[in-house]
Amino acid sequence: MIAAAEPFTATLPADPGLLRDFRQRLASWLEAVGVEEERDAILLAVHEAAANGIQNGAKPVTIVGRVEPDYIHIDVTSAGRWGAQVKELSDERGRGLPLMRALLSDVEILSEEERTIVRLRMIRS
Amino acid sequence: MLELPQNVELEKPASGVAVVSFTGEHDLAARDQARDLLSRLVDEHRLVVADFSRADFVDSWILAVVHDIGRAARDGGVTFRLQLGTAPIVAKAFQVSGVLDQLECVSTREEALRDAAAPMDRPG
Numbered sequence: 001m002i003a004a005a006e007p008f009t010a011t012l013p014a015d016p017g018l019l020r021d022f023r024q025r026l027a028s029w030l031e032a033v034g035v036e037e038e039r040d041a042i043l044l045a046v047h048e049a050a051a052n053g054i055q056n057g058a059k060p061v062t063i064v065g066r067v068e069p070d071y072i073h074i075d076v077t078s079a080g081r082w083g084a085q086v087k088e089l090s091d092e093r094g095r096g097l098p099l100m101r102a103l104l105s106d107v108e109i110l111s112e113e114e115r116t117i118v119r120l121r122m123i124r125s
Numbered sequence: 126m127l128e129l130p131q132n133v134e135l136e137k138p139a140s141g142v143a144v145v146s147f148t149g150e151h152d153l154a155a156r157d158q159a160r161d162l163l164s165r166l167v168d169e170h171r172l173v174v175a176d177f178s179r180a181d182f183v184d185s186w187i188l189a190v191v192h193d194i195g196r197a198a199r200d201g202g203v204t205f206r207l208q209l210g211t212a213p214i215v216a217k218a219f220q221v222s223g224v225l226d227q228l229e230c231v232s233t234r235e236e237a238l239r240d241a242a243a244p245m246d247r248p249g
Contacts, residue, residue, distance in 0.1 A: 016154035023150075023182070040214035048185055051153045055186075095185040095222045102221035 005033040008065035008074070014054050023047055026063070033067045037125055041103040046074055048096040049118035053078025067124070076118040081111045127165065130158035141171040142241045144234075150182040156190055163194040167203050174237040177219070178210025188222045195228040205229070208237045 008029040012022055023043055030039050046063065053061035059079035066073050100107050106121040129135055132149035143166045151159065166173045175191055177183065191207065198205035207230045209216050219225050231237045 016152070019152050019154060020150055041217070044182070044184065044214055044218060047152065051184060051186070055153060095188055099185050099188075099218065099222055103217070 005029075005067045007067075008063070010063045012050055012054060012061045012063065014058050014060065016051065016054055019047060019051055019054070022050065022063075026065070029065060030072075033072065034124065035072065035122075038122055042072075042074070042120070042122055045100045045103045045107070045120055046076060048100050049076035049120070050078075052096045053116070053118075056080065070124055072122045072124055074120045074122075076120070078116055078118075079114065081113075081116055127162070130155055130162060133159075133162065135162075135166075138238060139241045142174075142238065143170045143172070144174040144176055144237070146176040146179060147183075148179040148181075151180060151187045152182065152184040153186040156186040159187060160190045160194065163190065164197070167194055167198045167201065167205065170203065172204045172206070172238075172241055173198060174206045174208055174234075176208040176234070176237070177215055178208050178212075178232075180210075180215050181212055183215055183218055185218075185222065188218060188224050191219075192222075192224045192227055195224075204240075206231055206237045208232065208234065 008026065010022055010025060012018055026046060027039065027043055030042060035042060050061050050063055053076060057079045061076060061078045064075050104120055104122060108119040110117040110119060127135065132147065132151065134146040134148065136144040138144060145162065145166060163173070163175065195205045195207070205228065207219070207228045209219060209230060209232060
C-alpha cells in the first residue's frame with residue numbers, strides 16, 4: 001500500500017470518445033495507489049459518473065481522486081443540476097446511477113446551484 | 126455490406142441466424158453504432174446472439190441498448206440470446222443492472238445456437 005500518493009486529476013471535454021483513454025489513466029492511478037480487487041468496479045462507477053456528466057452537459061467534467069489512510073475518494077464534478085438527470089436515470093434509458101450504487105457502497109450526489117458532484121468513496125483493502 | 130463498429134465481429138452460422146461478438150471495451154461512444162447494428166440484425170434474422178464473453182468493459186448505455194433490443198426482438202418474435210463469459214465486471218454489470226432478468230442468458234456458443242437450424246433444414 002502506498003503511504004502517500006499524488007492525487008488524480010482529469011478534465012474531460014464533452015466528448016464520449018475520450019472516455020476510454022480516461023479509464024486507462026484512472027486504472028494506472030488506481031494501480032499505483034494499491035487498488036486491485038475493486039479496481040474494475042471503481043473504474044466502471046467513475047466512468048458512469050463522468051459519462052453521465054458528458055452526456056448531459058456541454059461543459060467539461062472534472063475528476064479528482066485522492067488517497068487517505070483508510071479510504072479513496074473520487075469526486076466527479078459536472079455542470080448543471082442532476083435533478084432532471086436523476087429522473088432520466090430512473091427510466092429504462094439510463095441505468096448509470098443504480099449501477100454506481102450497486103458497484104460501490106458509498107455514492108453521494110451533491111447538487112449545487114450550477115454543478116453536481118458525484119462523490120465516490122471506497123475503503124482501501 | 127454491413128459496416129461493423131470497432132471490436133465487433135459478425136458470424137452467420139446458419140440461415141436466419143446472426144452471432145455478433147463484442148470484444149474489448151464498449152461504452153457511450155459506441156452506443157449508437159451498437160444500437161443500429163443489433164436493431165438491423167433483429168430485423169433480418171430469427172435468432173440473434175449477442176456475445177459479450179470476450180468483452181472487457183460495458184457501461185450502462187450499452188446495457189440499455191442490449192435491454193431495449195432484446196425486448197424489441199421478443200415483441201417481434203425473434204429469439205435474442207445473450208452470451209456472457211468470465212470477465213467479472215461485465216457479468217456483474219449485466220447482473221446488477223437487471224438486464225439479465227429480462228433476457229435469455231447462456232454461457233456457451235452451443236447453448237446460444239440451440240434450435241438454430243432453420244425449420245426446413247431439420248431432419249424428419
